Amino acid sequence: MSENLYGVMGEFAEPEQLLHAARAAYHAGYRKMDAYSPYAVEGVAEAIGFHRTRVPLVVLLGGVAGAVTAYGMQWYSAVISYPLNVGGRPLHSWPAFVPITFELTILFAAIAGLIGMLAMNGLPRPYHPVFNAPEFKLASQTRFFLCIEANDHVFKAEEVREFFLSLGPVRVLEVEK
Amino acid sequence: MSTALEEPVVAPGYDSASVTEKITDVVLTRPVHRGWLAGVAVSFALLMMMNFAIAWLLIKGIGIWGVNVPVAWGFAITNFVWWIGIGHAGTFISAILLLLHQDWRTSINRFAEAMTLFAVACAGLFPLLHLGRPWVFYWVLPYPDTMGMWPQWRSALVWDVFAVSTYLAVSVIFWYVGLIPDVATMRDRAVSRPVQLIYGIMALGWRGSARHWKRFHVLYLLLAGLATPLVLSVHSVVSMDFAIAIVPGWHSTIFPPYFVAGAIFSGFAMVLTLAIPIRKFYGLQDFIRIRHLENCAKIMLATGLMVAHGYITEGFMAWYSDDKFEIYLTLNRMFGPYAPAYWLLIFCNVGVNQLLWFKKIRTNPAMLFVVAIFIQIGMWTERYVIVITSLHRDFLPSAWGIFHGTRWDWMTLIGSLGLFASLFFLFLRLLPAISISEMRDLVHENAGPPR
Secondary structure, three states: OOOOEEEEEEEEOOHHHHHHHHHHHHHOOOOOEEEEOOOOOOOHHHHOOOOOOOHHHHHHHHHHHHHHHHHHHHHHHHHHHOOOOOOOOOOOOHHHHHHHHHHHHHHHHHHHHHHHHHHHOOOOOOOOHHHHOHHHHHHHOOOEEEEEEOOOOOOOHHHHHHHHHOOOOOEEEEEEO | OOOOOOOOOOOOOOOHHHHHHHHHHHHHOOOOOHHHHHHHHHHHHHHHHHHHHHHHHHHHOHHHOOOEOOEOOOHHHHHHHHHHHHHHHHHHHHHHHHHOOOHHHHHOHHHHHHHHHHHHHHHHHHHHHHOOOHHHHHHHOOOOOOOOOOOOOOOHHHHHHHHHHHHHHHHHHHHHHHHHHHHHHHHHHOOOHHHHHHHHHHHOOOOOEHHHHHHHHHHHHHHHHHHHHHHHHHHHHHHHHHHOOOOOOOOOOOHHHHHHHHHHHHHHHHHHHHHHHHHHHOOOOOOOOHHHHHHHHHHHHHHHHHHHHHHHHHHHHHHHHOOHHHHHHHHHHHHOOOHHHHHHHHHHHHHHHHHHHOHHHHOOHHHHHHHHHHHHHHHHHHHHHHHHHHHHOOOOHHHOOOOOOOHHHHHHHHHHHHHHHHHHHHHHHHOOOOOHHHHHHHHHHHHOOOO
């Protein structure tokens, strides 16, 4: 086994095979792994032990921040910083502050969501070891890959290779760092 | 075409590989066609004409337009409302139809979103130019300026700035997030190194990891949820530019829903205007099918009827209010100096639209194209009538006047079509016009065992 090994990857033709392989790998005790597919295959993320994402929380926090910023800004400027008497109307005329509060809630939530999704995914990341496998190009087109990584605590390259071969893959690849 | 309803959203016989190939080949391997070059040449010439008109505007000031008191809101605001309305269909398709699980949206959402962005870009130009001094547009934004001033939060025009810029930003985010997996496909299929690098940078290193997909989908749904109230709010806020004022014909609570319906109406007309030639010239009839066109036509029919209901309500409320200014305004619209424009809009939006009741017309692309053009003309005219007829004769007869667009007005309007078309032609050549990853998912589901 070379020191330079990132992981061993099985290539599959059908999404159902990937789902099956992911479940079998988790069952066999592998934990450090990831699946790659040209579109989201339902259930695969759960099968490799990824259940919860914090994206909704980030979006919520962004929305709250937007609402507080917008309303606070309008209140501060209209009541404290630049009070302007318009025909005796109240300075804190909250109904007029609603549209901008709404818009900035949406804006901040969307921006927070985008940044949060990219940051949690570790993107942008132009280089990644999986790209070293020439066949990996197909992961964005037609094929489905499951990569069990070398730093997994029960990883043994030969065993992983055998494991993949038992699942009817198109081929099994060794991925270098 | 009696089976159009049951027609699958993608023609049979496609799998992941052939869908990917067909959509990416339009960009990556298809040679530049003479028709495309001709289209770009014409649109670019129109764009240059607009630049010329804008340059003259900046030199001379907005006096070269036909606007003056009492009609200070001529073409610029008409064009703004028209363009921003057109943008609405893109968000409607990508966000609302996604939440409603309408799988036919998949093959038209990408270019409809692009249409939204370009339409909002065109729309944004007009209020900026109408400022007279566009280089100080940032005065409408809240920033710590040396004048110690703040925007007036009670003004609908300030709301509009926030609504439109939020709409643009959220539309860009939504569009770009959806594009990430597809530009990764483009990167992996690129035939030359520079092309690979450019798509590679745009793809941000996307590798289709299951964890990434999960977060991606959660975000995509949340963005759709955020964009849904947003799209309804934007044209509502635009309509408040009018409804907040006390001018007869504008001061009405029906404006927000009536404007939103009109926006989706004209937006779907633009979707058809673009989809019908695209599917023909790029051979995408297998993905953008008659069923898609028919569904768009049905939405047009429904929103068109809502708009017609708006016209009736306006007339009824004028009579019911017993307000002599409102009554005069309504009669002046129908029989005054702008009567031809009023009857043109009724003919297009209420008359021609009724053709869509007939299935023969809904399933005939050539006829639909003609209807869509009529509706766009009708919707532009509607905004023209709303803006001009209310302003030109308001309360004091001594302050009445007549407005006519000058050649500079027309050059800017027609030139903005050139800007829109130029951007769209570039988009068709540079990015996948149909969402590849969603199409793969769709063909896989369709190929699976019957559900």
